[in-house]
Amino acid sequence: MKGDIPVWLFALFPVAFVCLWVVVCGFIAQMGWAKFARRFSSDRPVPDRAQRFLWASLAIGRSFGSANYSNCVNVWIDEQAVYLRPSLPFRAFHPPLRLHWRDVASVEPRRVFLFNMVELQVSQDLPPLLFSGRAGRAISERWRSTGRRNQDCVR
Numbered sequence: 001m002k003g004d005i006p007v008w009l010f011a012l013f014p015v016a017f018v019c020l021w022v023v024v025c026g027f028i029a030q031m032g033w034a035k036f037a038r039r040f041s042s043d044r045p046v047p048d049r050a051q052r053f054l055w056a057s058l059a060i061g062r063s064f065g066s067a068n069y070s071n072c073v074n075v076w077i078d079e080q081a082v083y084l085r086p087s088l089p090f091r092a093f094h095p096p097l098r099l100h101w102r103d104v105a106s107v108e109p110r111r112v113f114l115f116n117m118v119e120l121q122v123s124q125d126l127p128p129l130l131f132s133g134r135a136g137r138a139i140s141e142r143w144r145s146t147g148r149r150n151q152d153c154v155r
Contacts, residue, residue: 042098082139
């Protein structure tokens, strides 16, 4: 009959969905993550003693249209670095990042619309990273404990 949907169309849908998902992940990565991956990509494992925050929120940049990773980034914090990695469904084109504290220029509280955020600035040529929730508070606390607050970045 003319109203029947061909069986091959049902088989094609999952393949098309996965392809579209990967393309969208690649597009989002190019909006911000890839800029950090050029300098901070890491294949080192996260230390076991690092404080872990699963499903954290992160925005790359302050402008409208910035890459926004709401509740899909895993964050680890220790005395040496901040480690970032998207959750499994979002990892295409997103290598793990390791931001060493010596590379961080500043960590400051920000108010974005109605939300309290923590802005981590690495250098002037990269957009800021905006964290919210527990991960943001932990980054701010660790930054204060390093004694680097209000000091120039050491390279």
